Each structure stands twice: as structure tokens, then as C-alpha cells.
Amino acid sequence: MKWYLDFGHGGKDSGAIGPTNLKESDIALKIGMMVKEKLENAFEKVITTRDNDKYYSLDYRTKKANNENCDYFISIHLNSASNTSAKGCEVWLYDENSKLQTLANNLCNNLATKMNTPNRGVKYSKKLAVLKNSKMPALLIEIDFISNKEIENYLKNDKNLKNISDTISSTLLSFVNKSIVNDGVFYRVCIGSFNNKDNAVNLKNEAISKGFKDTHIYTT
Structure with a gap:
């Protein structure tokens, strides 16, 4: 399979910012690059929007994925709300007919369990650009609320970021009947x-x- 991994925001667009100024763009990149490595270790092909803190338009992201003829589009984000107690994982699809319905449900379940955070479930939107304009099945993961001080603190821990990336990676690979490769030498x-x-x-x-x-x- 060829996956398109889209790490939310970047450069001049930091995305959501936590109570102590942790940037969504930085955390999405860190998690996303670890997911990329895990997929490639399992011999999956991976195309990314960015591999550093650089800004790319929404139009660029979907055009690149479409031009690369990717099989699936996965966008990684952190959520935010004015209610600073809000927390939980959710995954967005274009509509109920998406071919990624099962994958979206599994991502919600697995991330909520691993992070011990509420499962906010699968949601739908025909307005989100990356879901609307990508030719391949697409989903957008909102891992949790960076606006919540507890969650922001959780996201500052590299071990927690690895656990999140491992959960996303294993769930994606399971969807295509593969499994994550353990760290270390692989022949x-x-x-x-x-x-x-x-x-x-x-x-x-x-x-x-x-x-x-x-x-x-x-x-x-």
C-alpha cells in the first residue's frame, strides 16, 4: 500500500497551542514521523506532506496525495476547545459511506484505550478540505485536546508520543492485514x-x- 501521511499545520501555522505554548504542529510532526518509520519498517510505501516545521497549504496537501496516487490519506492533528477540561480522541470521515469506517472506529477505540482518554467516536464532515479534495479514502485523527493542561503535559513525554505512534501504526497496518515490526534489526x-x-x-x-x-x- 501507499500511504499519504499529513501532519497538521507547520511553519507560520502552528495550529492549536496548549496552555504552556506547546504547538500542535510540532507534536503532529513528531508523532507522524514515528508512524512513517513504523509503516516503512513493515515495507509499506509512505508519502508525507512535510518532514520539518514548514507551512504547506491545504490545496498542496491533497494535490500531492492525488498526484502520488496514494491508497489512503491519513491526517494527524491535535484538538482544541475553549472548554479547557475537554478531552478525548475522535476521527473524522467525509461521510458514513467511507471505506475507512472500520479503520476510523478502530483508531478511536485503540487510542482511547492506550491513552486512557474518552472515546469521542467517529464524526463526519463534508467541509474539511483534506477529506473533501482527496481522491483516495481519507480520515483525520484528532488525537486529543492540546488545550487541556493534563493532555498537554502528557504530550510532552516522548514515551507517550511513542505509545501514540505505535497505536496509530499498528492500527493502520492491521487494516491492511500486516503487523508492526519490533524495534531493532530486521532481515x-x-x-x-x-x-x-x-x-x-x-x-x-x-x-x-x-x-x-x-x-x-x-x-x-
């Missing part, structure tokens, strides 16, 4: 190279029949 074995796709498929099926379940075809 890959290649057993064939073919000009004819049918030959590659036949060898893949033979390997699976012999118990090698984590078997994939890659093009170069």
Missing part, C-alpha cells in the same frame, strides 16, 4: 525476480502454502 529474504507477474504470483502462493505468511510482491 528480509528475497527468493525471486521475474519479468512476468504471473510467475511472481505463483512463487508467492507457493511460499504461503509452505507457511511463509508474511510474503509480498514488490516492483522495482
Whole structure:
């Protein structure tokens, strides 16, 4: 699969700001880059809007994803509210017919459980630009409320950010029937190279029949 990871805001647009000035753009980038690494370790292809603190327009984000012909668009954000006690995870889809309905539900459930925060559920909007203008199935994750001092403090801890990124990564990979690769050295074995796709498929099926379940075809 080819994933488009969109890390909210950046550069002149910091997004939401916590009570002690923690920026949404910084936390979304940190979490997002860890998610990128986990997906790539599982041999998924990943395209990102940004890999540093730089501003990109909403139009740029969806055009880049569309031009790259990505399979899924995942936008990572932190929420904010005038009610500073508000907290909880929610995921936004374009409408109830989205192909990512199950994934959205799983992200809400898994993040809420891992962070011990309320599950605010899946919500829908036809106005959010990244959901409206992306050609591929898209969702937007609001991890929690950075406007809540307790949550902001939680987000300052690198171990907590890793737990969030691991939860997002494992949920995305599970959606495409893969699993997260443990940290450390990982070895890959290649057993064939073919000009004819049918030959590659036949060898893949033979390997699976012999118990090698984590078997994939890659093009170069």
C-alpha cells in the first residue's frame, strides 16, 4: 500500500497551542514521523506532506496525495476547545459511506484505550478540505485536546508520543492485514525476480502454502 501521511499545520501555522505554548504542529510532526518509520519498517510505501516545521497549504496537501496516487490519506492533528477540561480522541470521515469506517472506529477505540482518554467516536464532515479534495479514502485523527493542561503535559513525554505512534501504526497496518515490526534489526529474504507477474504470483502462493505468511510482491 501507499500511504499519504499529513501532519497538521507547520511553519507560520502552528495550529492549536496548549496552555504552556506547546504547538500542535510540532507534536503532529513528531508523532507522524514515528508512524512513517513504523509503516516503512513493515515495507509499506509512505508519502508525507512535510518532514520539518514548514507551512504547506491545504490545496498542496491533497494535490500531492492525488498526484502520488496514494491508497489512503491519513491526517494527524491535535484538538482544541475553549472548554479547557475537554478531552478525548475522535476521527473524522467525509461521510458514513467511507471505506475507512472500520479503520476510523478502530483508531478511536485503540487510542482511547492506550491513552486512557474518552472515546469521542467517529464524526463526519463534508467541509474539511483534506477529506473533501482527496481522491483516495481519507480520515483525520484528532488525537486529543492540546488545550487541556493534563493532555498537554502528557504530550510532552516522548514515551507517550511513542505509545501514540505505535497505536496509530499498528492500527493502520492491521487494516491492511500486516503487523508492526519490533524495534531493532530486521532481515528480509528475497527468493525471486521475474519479468512476468504471473510467475511472481505463483512463487508467492507457493511460499504461503509452505507457511511463509508474511510474503509480498514488490516492483522495482
